[in-house]
Amino acid sequence: MSETLLASRAAGTEAFVPAVSGARQFWRRLRAQRAALAAAAVVALLVLVALAAPLLTAVEGQDPTTYHPSLVDSARGGVPVGPLGGISGEHWLGVEPQTGRDLFARLTYGARVSLGVALAATVVQVTIGVTLGVAAALGKRWLDQLLSRFTDIIVAMPLMIMSLALLAIVPSSFPRPVLVALVVGLIGWGNIARIVRAQTLTLKELDHVSAARLSGWGTWSIARRELLPAIAAPVITYAALLVPTNITVEAALSFLGVGVKPPTPSWGQMLTAADVWYQAAPQYLLLPAGALFVTVLALTVLGDGIRTALDPRVSSRLRIGTGRKRESRPDERPGRESRTARGGAA
Template sequence: MTIPRSDALSTPSMGAGSAEENSGPGPDPVPDSRPVASHHVWARLRRDRWAVAGGVVVILTTVVAVFARLITRLSGRDPYSYNLDALDGSGLPLGRFGGISAAHPFGVEPQTGRDLLAIVVEGTRTSFFIGLGATILSMIIAIIIGVTAGYFGGWWDAVASRATDVILGFPQLVFMIAISAIVPASAPRIPMMILIIGILGWPSTARVLRSRAMSLRGRVFVQASRAMGAGEIHVLVTQLLPNLVATIIVFTTISIPGKIGAEAALSFLGVGVIPPTPSWGRTIGSAVSWVSTDPWYLLFPGAALFLVTLAFNLFGDGLRDAIDPRTGETR
């Protein structure tokens, strides 16, 4: 049986194509498209201690993000309330280590005296949901464009491939900064950031899904469905997509920290969320100007961003190996 050949150009290199996704694995870790029993995946994942540790941090981060406002309310801390009594005459926190005390476990913010624990907790909500929303949007675009281009081929594959190349050609962080800077101040900032990061974050994943779809469309089960009279959309939805679930799950997992990092970068540069909305990136950006006099202000938001990024990557790496154990054999 002859495997259909794409009418478009050969599959381009599937290297990392966007700045926010460079923190995750490249195309090599793409799992096998064959369905894997969930209990086998879980058993393999539990044997990877680093992946389990990463998964625990991911779960805790999700819980904190969902219940951030309840946590700050129950703890009696408000990320928006100023407390000038916690500052000295020059605006620096009273006491050692940035004002760390029983009342302020993470210290306080210079000049405002706002509780840093409340800021980090509420910032988790902002950064996490922007990263998650942008990832969902980018994955939807990548699935639609990548899978249909790889399956149908022809002129649509050529158009989709060239559009992917064009977007990958943009210096994406610079482009995000430019777009964010011209967004009206009256526009809802968080939805706009999700839209900007998500629309620019799909090309690399779309390339991988296109390649996987091209390899699957010549398989026996796809040809058999066509021979039995199944329509193209039916084959695409019931045959190809279920066999791409593993790839989609892994790429979703490893894309979230990249999107969180993109939000942090934009907020750090002053074109992200608008003050006083807490955000890890904005807090880190504010802390940089105080690092010579109050370096502790930088510690906790920076550690939160680093820990969550590392946890997602460890969990995504372990999930990839659990779905396709052959990817771990080369280590």
């Protein structure tokens, strides 16, 4: 890839220094946003916990599915035995009411399910949305009309209602996390297809795309070499904002009983029965709810930071009024009157 060269003079000779690449500019803008960096650190920690869930639970010596009836008081309806919901050296965050399953193990494995379903659904949404958006913008008029009307129908569909309907009729033998990711991904791609179509319609009229067309490049060669790199920034931005939305959708579906089924742990599925235990075992409700809140907040802040870093116009607007004060001109320095002031005094 060719780099833009900036000329600079040094010791009477001209030296050419490569300009800062787009990737370096992106990282520089992103590093300037402390909130986005903090959110990225939180997201990285959550991903690390999700990936290392088997190792962490092995260190604790527990797993997310084993029942411990001796750790709950059946006479009181299954309340965990011991202080703070059964927290001990063997169960770091206590145990689940009625079943006695380890909460730390279920929380860490639930992170794998929630984040995995959200990321998989986002990949499906981006793949379908980019493909149909580019095809609509570059295709013939009838194809554009057909795909645009189909996209309008998808956008008009209520995501939660359609997901509930589809998940309710699929046999329970189908892996539930995979099914939730597919359903959410196949229903939620409409908005990104609209964004890609609008961007592609604008870009295909530019001079370099016209020159590529006149050079004999095919439609898909132009899309792959000229258009897809140009629409990468808005697609990445929208995808970063889709992940927290998909986490919320998965949690809501699991909470309603049509998402991830027990004994597979999921934060939304853990909240399904936690509302009746908020007094006897408050951590059973607060831990998955807090994990969902922190994850969605961190991903939202990170997505907004990525949007700002990828859009130079947003970055320049944020800098207005925040830079250094303009240095005063020589004729405006203290003790020296400007020409205008002298004329007015005369």
